[in-house]
Amino acid sequence: MAQYRRILPRASNYWEACARHTSRHAARTLQCGYYCDRCARRLTREAFNDRPPVYHGARVKGFCGLCNKRKQVFLRQWFACGVCWNVIVGYQKSIVASQAVEDYWRKEILPEFSHLSLVEKEAMSLSPYARKPKSKRQAAESLTELDFVVKNRRLKKGKLLFHIELKSGPGAIDEMREFQLDINDSNDIIGAANNTRLAAYIFHVQTEFKYHPPTRASVALRIWWTDIFKLLKHRLSVKTRRGEDKKAGYYSPSAFQTMDTFPEELRSRRYRKLHRRLSRRRLQFT
Numbered sequence: 346m347a348q349y350r351r352i353l354p355r356a357s358n359y360w361e362a363c364a365r366h367t368s369r370h371a372a373r374t375l376q377c378g379y380y381c382d383r384c385a386r387r388l389t390r391e392a393f394n395d396r397p398p399v400y401h402g403a404r405v406k407g408f409c410g411l412c413n414k415r416k417q418v419f420l421r422q423w424f425a426c427g428v429c430w431n432v433i434v435g436y437q438k439s440i441v442a443s444q445a446v447e448d449y450w451r452k453e454i455l456p457e458f459s460h461l462s463l464v465e466k467e468a469m470s471l472s473p474y475a476r477k478p479k480s481k482r483q484a485a486e487s488l489t490e491l492d493f494v495v496k497n498r499r500l501k502k503g504k505l506l507f508h509i510e511l512k513s514g515p516g517a518i519d520e521m522r523e524f525q526l527d528i529n530d531s532n533d534i535i536g537a538a539n540n541t542r543l544a545a546y547i548f549h550v551q552t553e554f555k556y557h558p559p560t561r562a563s564v565a566l567r568i569w570w571t572d573i574f575k576l577l578k579h580r581l582s583v584k585t586r587r588g589e590d591k592k593a594g595y596y597s598p599s600a601f602q603t604m605d606t607f608p609e610e611l612r613s614r615r616y617r618k619l620h621r622r623l624s625r626r627r628l629q630f631t
Contacts, residue, residue: 348382349382349385349386349401350401351389351397351398352397352398352399352400352401353396353397353398353399353423357396359394359396359424360399360424361373361424362424363424363425363426363429363474364392364393364394364396364423364424364425364429365392365393365394365425365426365429365432365433365473365474366394366426366429366473366474366475367394367473367474367475370426370474372424372425372426372429373424374424374425374426374427374430375399375400375422375423375424376422376423376424376425376430376433377420377421377422378410378420378421378433378434379405379407379408379409379410379418379419379420379421379559379560380409380410380411380418380419380421381409381411381412381414381416381417381418381419382419383412384409384410384411384412385398385419385421387411387471388411388421388423388433388471391470391471391472391473392433392471392472392473393423393473394473396423398421398422398423399422399423399424400420400421400422401419401420401421402419402420402421402422403419403420404417404418404419405417405418405419405420405559405560406418407557407559407560408557408560408561408562409560410434410437410560410561411436411437411440412437412440413437413440413441413562413563415557415562418560420559429474432474436469436471437563438513438552438563439469439511439513440469440563441513441550441552441563441564441565442511442512442513442550442552442565443465443468443469443492443511444565445550445565445568446463446493446509446511446548446550446568447463447465449568449604450463453604453607453608454607454608454611457608457611458608458611460497460498460499461495461496461497461498461506461611462495462496462497462498463493463495463509464493464494464495464496465492465493466490466491466492466493466494467490467491467492467493481529481532482529482532482630484533484536485529485532485533485535485536485630486536486630487536487540488533488536488537488540489537489540489541490508490537491508491509491510491533491534491537491545492508492509492510492511493508493509493510493511494506494507494508494509494543495507495508495509505541505543506543506544506616507543507544507545507546507616507619507620508534508537508538508541508543508544508545508546509545509546509547509548510530510533510534510537510545510546510547510548511548511550512526512530512547512548512549512550513549513550513551513552513565514549514551514552515551515552515553516551517551517566517567518549518551518569518598518601519598521598522598523581523595523596523597523598524549524595524596524597524598524600524601525586525593525594525595525596526547526576526593526594526596527586527591527592527593527594528583528591528592528593528594528631529591531573531576531577531594531631532630532631534547534573535573535628535629535630535631536630538573538623538628539623539627539628542620542623542624543616543620543623544572544573544615544616544619544620544623545572545573545619546570546571546572546573546616547570547571547572547573547576548568548569548570549568549569549570549601550565550566550567550568551565551566551567551568551569552564552565552566553566567603567604568604569601569602569603569604570601570602570604570606570607570610571600571601571602572619573628574619574622574628575600576596576600577628578600579596579597579599579600580594580595580596581595581596581597582594582595583595583631592631594631
């Protein structure tokens with residue numbers, strides 16, 4: 346495949362506009378990242394409305410800012426607003442966090458619970474910014490899937506047992522004063538639990554950057570877990586995030602446990618108890 350060198354012309358109506366917004370949204374900041382050719386094409390096509398970079402830099406050996414693989418990468422620049430660029434940077438961390446959960450399941454769960462399958466339902470996908478026909482709350486009210494679902498292969502048609510919602514960030518739960526979760530995210534978890542009557546667990550994967558100048562890789566460190574009932578019980582407050590226009594819930598980190606305790610959750614089949622609680626009473630949206 347030929348090297349990817351397409352650039353956005355200065356005559357474009359989207360010069361100095363955020364590449365991720367579908368309609369013109371002024372953004373005069375040039376955001377920079379090192380990407381392999383394949384991922385640069387993916388970002389252009391899937392996340393940036395087919396708007397290519399405005400600049401390609403020299404080739405270096407390092408980590409791609411999307412696929413997280415060590416290979417030949419190039420400095421690429423797009424016009425993008427800060428909020429959208431945070432989404433782009435987050436893709437790399439999401440890929441790594443998802444792989445960490447799958448690795449944990451394969452190494453720590455399957456040897457004892459070989460009949461339990463972890464199935465990824467909401468795989469990381471690139472997308473542009475566009476206003477949705479439904480509000481976030483309306484979408485949550487009809488949601489039936491989260492990031493992962495666990496099935497029992499021994500039962501007819503692989504009966505679904507519970508959901509897992511994946512969150513990631515640089516913080517370690519045992520070093521946090523508060524755990525933050527966007528209200529939209531907590532409502533998504535509540536909506537899927539209500540609509541399926543299946544227990545919903547939340548896994549927090551601690552990720553950090555490992556630097557190989559001028560590139561960096563995302564690395565998963567540790568994982569913690571809780572369930573939606575326990576998380577809501579430990580909510581301390583709801584307030585607008587600093588510097589943003591969206592609200593988040595702030596929770597006591599004591600809602601979470603280390604992953605060495607999760608096998609006991611499976612042995613006791615506590616997810617059945619959570620299922621019965623959901624069958625009796627729906628969780629309330631925030």
